Amino acid sequence: MTKLLYGNPVASEIQLRLLNYMKSINKQPKIATIIVGDDVSSHKYVNMKEMASVKMGIEPLSFRLDKHITQDELIELIDKLNSDYEVDGILLQHPIPGHLNEREAFDRILLEKDVDGVTSTSFGDIAMGKNSFLSCTPAAIIELIKYYDIEMKSKHIVVIGRSSILGKPLSSALINEDATVTTCHSYTRNVEEIVGQADIVIAAVGKPKFVKGKWIKEGAIVIDAGYNPGNAGDVDYGSCLEKCSAITPVPGGVGPVTIAKLLEHTVLAAGKKAKYI
Numbered sequence: 001m002t003k004l005l006y007g008n009p010v011a012s013e014i015q016l017r018l019l020n021y022m023k024s025i026n027k028q029p030k031i032a033t034i035i036v037g038d039d040v041s042s043h044k045y046v047n048m049k050e051m052a053s054v055k056m057g058i059e060p061l062s063f064r065l066d067k068h069i070t071q072d073e074l075i076e077l078i079d080k081l082n083s084d085y086e087v088d089g090i091l092l093q094h095p096i097p098g099h100l101n102e103r104e105a106f107d108r109i110l111l112e113k114d115v116d117g118v119t120s121t122s123f124g125d126i127a128m129g130k131n132s133f134l135s136c137t138p139a140a141i142i143e144l145i146k147y148y149d150i151e152m153k154s155k156h157i158v159v160i161g162r163s164s165i166l167g168k169p170l171s172s173a174l175i176n177e178d179a180t181v182t183t184c185h186s187y188t189r190n191v192e193e194i195v196g197q198a199d200i201v202i203a204a205v206g207k208p209k210f211v212k213g214k215w216i217k218e219g220a221i222v223i224d225a226g227y228n229p230g231n232a233g234d235v236d237y238g239s240c241l242e243k244c245s246a247i248t249p250v251p252g253g254v255g256p257v258t259i260a261k262l263l264e265h266t267v268l269a270a271g272k273k274a275k276y277i
């Protein structure tokens, strides 16, 4: 019987941990959320993050910027939030319109307010095993794997995707968990063959139903980090279900844990206790 790795119990456990921790902080954590433009999915995800924040007693400060905003105006807002003592965390939702330099904007976020783990410095710190916030979806995946007592040490984990907020930091964090990691991307030859050698497959490619059941080694574990329109994951769920020993559903898998990790990082930032993963 294939085990379903649901995200909600993992998210609930994180939230319980946070509620306890919040009792020891004598301030209400505040997160600034920024969306540039009118990407429908971005608005949906940020609304979900804000609703979850409010439920946890975190105050969201929303910034919805026009799609024609200039780089200077965006940087000016980030600078203002960096120097606002009341703001504990800053979230700049990806993607932003193409005329803007997203990397420069991410990197403008002060390290201690980078609760979303998107700055180059956070990424470098994580790679070196230093104390910064890991990007939220990679952090969610590692939390979910640990929650279900899945061994990472010495396992061959194949990550499909190398985006700067998902595939790359995830591969790096998995190496720190003593896994043997192969990262596949659009120039990788024979992806099917490589996936077939994996003990754990993590799909973070941004292509609906990309991973097929026939690629999967019998009994492997499949984690779907995809968030495509219409709630489609990156994994062809039906065919993979038949081959694997455990799988995350979409929706209801990695997604809810990603949001819980953002809340956790925000509360930890508020408590000035940044903690690795």
Ligand SMILES: Nc1nc2c(c(=O)[nH]1)N[C@@H](CN(C=O)c1ccc(C(=O)N[C@@H](CCC(=O)O)C(=O)O)cc1)CN2
Binding pocket: 045, 046, 091, 092, 093, 094, 095, 116, 118, 135, 136, 137, 165, 227, 231, 250, 251, 252, 253, 254, 255, 256, 257, 258, 259
């Ligand atoms: N600055 C960032 N931008 C983006 C990130 C990020 O971590 N930081 N990640 C993605 C998308 N994302 C969060 O922003 C995200 C996507 C999906 C979910 C989620 O919980 N999905 C639900 C289904 C939602 C629904 O009902 O429609 C699920 O999987 O159960 C959470 C977060 C892009 N940009």
